[in-house]
Amino acid sequence: MSQLQLKDGSFREFTPGQSAAEIVKGIGMGLYKAACCVKINGEVCDLRTPVTEDCTFEVCTFDDPDGKKTFWHTASHVLAQAVKRLYPNAKLAIGPAIDSGFYYDFDVEKPFTAEELRKIEAEMKKIVKENAELEQFTLSPDEAISFLKEQDEPYKVELCEEHAGKGEPISFYRQGEFTDLCAGPHLMKTGVIKAFKLLSCTGAYWRGSEKNKMLSRVYAIAFPKASMLDEHLKQLEEAKMRDHNKLGRELEYFTTVDCIGQGLPILLPKGARVIQQLQRWVEDTEEKAGYLLTKTPLMAKRDLYKISGHWDHYLDGMFVLGDPYDETKECFALRPMTCPFQYQVYLNRQRSYRDLPMRLGETSTLFRNEDSGEMHGLIRVRQFTISEGHLVLRPDQLEEEFKGCLALAKYCLGTVGLLDKCTFRFSQWDPSNPNNKYEGTAEQWDHAQSVMERILKDLDVDYTIGIDEAAFYGPKLDIQYKNVYGKEDTLVTIQIDMLLAERFGMYYIDENGEKKLPYIIHRTSLGCYERTLAYLIEEYAGALPTWMAPEQVRFLPVTDRAADYCAEQAKKLEDMGFRTEVDYRNEKIGRKIRDAQTEKVPYMVIVGDRDMENGTVSPRHRADGDLGAMSVDEFSALLKRVVDNKEQK
Numbered sequence: 001m002s003q004l005q006l007k008d009g010s011f012r013e014f015t016p017g018q019s020a021a022e023i024v025k026g027i028g029m030g031l032y033k034a035a036c037c038v039k040i041n042g043e044v045c046d047l048r049t050p051v052t053e054d055c056t057f058e059v060c061t062f063d064d065p066d067g068k069k070t071f072w073h074t075a076s077h078v079l080a081q082a083v084k085r086l087y088p089n090a091k092l093a094i095g096p097a098i099d100s101g102f103y104y105d106f107d108v109e110k111p112f113t114a115e116e117l118r119k120i121e122a123e124m125k126k127i128v129k130e131n132a133e134l135e136q137f138t139l140s141p142d143e144a145i146s147f148l149k150e151q152d153e154p155y156k157v158e159l160c161e162e163h164a165g166k167g168e169p170i171s172f173y174r175q176g177e178f179t180d181l182c183a184g185p186h187l188m189k190t191g192v193i194k195a196f197k198l199l200s201c202t203g204a205y206w207r208g209s210e211k212n213k214m215l216s217r218v219y220a221i222a223f224p225k226a227s228m229l230d231e232h233l234k235q236l237e238e239a240k241m242r243d244h245n246k247l248g249r250e251l252e253y254f255t256t257v258d259c260i261g262q263g264l265p266i267l268l269p270k271g272a273r274v275i276q277q278l279q280r281w282v283e284d285t286e287e288k289a290g291y292l293l294t295k296t297p298l299m300a301k302r303d304l305y306k307i308s309g310h311w312d313h314y315l316d317g318m319f320v321l322g323d324p325y326d327e328t329k330e331c332f333a334l335r336p337m338t339c340p341f342q343y344q345v346y347l348n349r350q351r352s353y354r355d356l357p358m359r360l361g362e363t364s365t366l367f368r369n370e371d372s373g374e375m376h377g378l379i380r381v382r383q384f385t386i387s388e389g390h391l392v393l394r395p396d397q398l399e400e401e402f403k404g405c406l407a408l409a410k411y412c413l414g415t416v417g418l419l420d421k422c423t424f425r426f427s428q429w430d431p432s433n434p435n436n437k438y439e440g441t442a443e444q445w446d447h448a449q450s451v452m453e454r455i456l457k458d459l460d461v462d463y464t465i466g467i468d469e470a471a472f473y474g475p476k477l478d479i480q481y482k483n484v485y486g487k488e489d490t491l492v493t494i495q496i497d498m499l500l501a502e503r504f505g506m507y508y509i510d511e512n513g514e515k516k517l518p519y520i521i522h523r524t525s526l527g528c529y530e531r532t533l534a535y536l537i538e539e540y541a542g543a544l545p546t547w548m549a550p551e552q553v554r555f556l557p558v559t560d561r562a563a564d565y566c567a568e569q570a571k572k573l574e575d576m577g578f579r580t581e582v583d584y585r586n587e588k589i590g591r592k593i594r595d596a597q598t599e600k601v602p603y604m605v606i607v608g609d610r611d612m613e614n615g616t617v618s619p620r621h622r623a624d625g626d627l628g629a630m631s632v633d634e635f636s637a638l639l640k641r642v643v644d645n646k647e648q649k
Helices: 020-027 029-034 065-086 114-130 141-150 154-164 226-242 244-250 269-288 302-308 339-346 395-416 442-458 529-539 560-575 589-598 609-614 632-644
Strands: 002-005 011-014 035-040 043-045 055-061 101-107 135-139 170-175 178-181 195-205 214-223 299-301 332-334 358-367 383-393 423-428 463-467 476-482 488-497 519-528 553-557 580-582 603-607 616-621
Touching: 011 020, 020 029, 020 035, 020 055, 029 035, 029 055, 035 065, 055 065, 065 101, 065 114, 065 170, 065 178, 065 195, 065 214, 114 195, 135 141, 141 154, 141 170, 154 170, 154 178, 195 226, 214 226, 226 244, 226 529, 244 529, 269 358, 269 383, 269 395, 269 519, 269 529, 299 302, 302 332, 302 339, 339 358, 339 383, 383 395, 383 529, 395 442, 395 476, 395 488, 395 519, 423 442, 442 488, 488 529, 519 529, 553 560, 553 589, 560 580, 560 603, 560 609, 560 632, 589 603, 603 609, 609 616, 616 632
Parallel strands: 002 055, 423 463, 553 580, 553 603
Antiparallel strands: 002 011, 035 043, 035 055, 101 214, 135 170, 170 178, 195 214, 299 332, 358 383, 383 519, 423 476, 476 488, 488 519, 603 616
């Protein structure tokens, strides 16, 4: 008999060779019915997997992230099977689970209509009712390629040919008459998928490249209970109301123009004002934390990027001016990052150990050539502005300065109201990366990652690990955030850099007069301002807190007689630094209030004859309602408290 250790720390005996499914049944049939997959020694595995030796053993249900992915991945196969039944000439591409459900890409003559999606759903219900078992089998690379060619699945053939060089068996899953190239894991039967919904059909380039054919991507969601689907659909309706790509345009924060280009949003006055407020606040906050402000060029010759290594590792993601491969002619590139530019500030003169740490901060405009399929409103763009900074420090200062960077990021994210929904990812290297992405030795990487691990442990940071997510020069802590649809992106990054200082000759003289290499920390305080604005619009459903709102107070004269009085009081508040407007329109006061509410203005000041007689104003908050008549001084004091304390109202 062998032993496995369960998640709660207890041990259980089993017969070597038993499947994971049999072991779970032995623990309890209720658990088996809920199980989607298992983790054996931390590796996500199919319930069909035989367990051969002592190990750690964790059962993953739909409540677990890995269980969800297994469930959704199986549902994607049900979707593909339904499409092949109804549209036999459709070609299959890929169908992965994602954070918000799953999708499958199909090569069809034209995108699926809403009516066609309903037909596919109906066919999926039939497949689920059939409750077919999923069977895994493997073929040799040659057999797999031959099989897929017989099936006339060119996209699967391409994927298979890429893996054929490894000489490893190729995995397939069969359910009924349908077979798909897939490594798994999957559920045991299709009948477990009780509720699902096809959400949309959009275009997506094969492999994400606009050079390839446009495919039809069907997005979907699935659950083990109908009630869970109902709740999710309600949440989706709420998400649509909060979607910054819709709401941000309606509130006139930003727009996009086809002749300017994808991923190049125009910030309208409201959006520009919000970002201006955030930038000023972050710069002031960083100054108090000992950061030195820099201003560096938006482009540089390729020589700079060759020194930093970005030319070798990041060329495809850069906008290049000139021929990158013609060394006889000058070639420039717009900067995708600020670090090699800010290093020149440090290199301006010889530095001593007494100069360190040197904290450099900059509001940087950056340019990255993102794939067109990745563009989304303000979240994924090709030009953006970021609170970027670099700390040059002695090795003995690394831990303290890293803590300071994290504390600053948490303070900024907490102040704007996003921190509670953030998660943390420790992004590490993968020494087996096939693209030779990383520089430095294994010893250097092990040292840097062990230092970061110790720091995160000391700070009691609850994090996940992202293998192969590190920068090419060092590990990083990514602070993650999800949009209203569950799509996760990085908001703030703190990176330990152990390589670039040597590349640039960034030595300092220590107390013994010897030349030493410093460490570098790459970090942001609030991250990309455009992305932050998108998340703020979604978090507050457009009703941004007063301190950052583009318009803080709108005066609403009840009659034309009150117009001059409103203008006078508005001017007083403007002189105090508040952002005010006066609604001079010849409309009823009810209409003016509704419009101000729709436009998410924090405070509406209603002024009638009695206010003019008494020298008062009657403010109304968009959420709290009428606040009663008060003097302008009293109202300005209220505003000052709300703004100075950065209250989230």
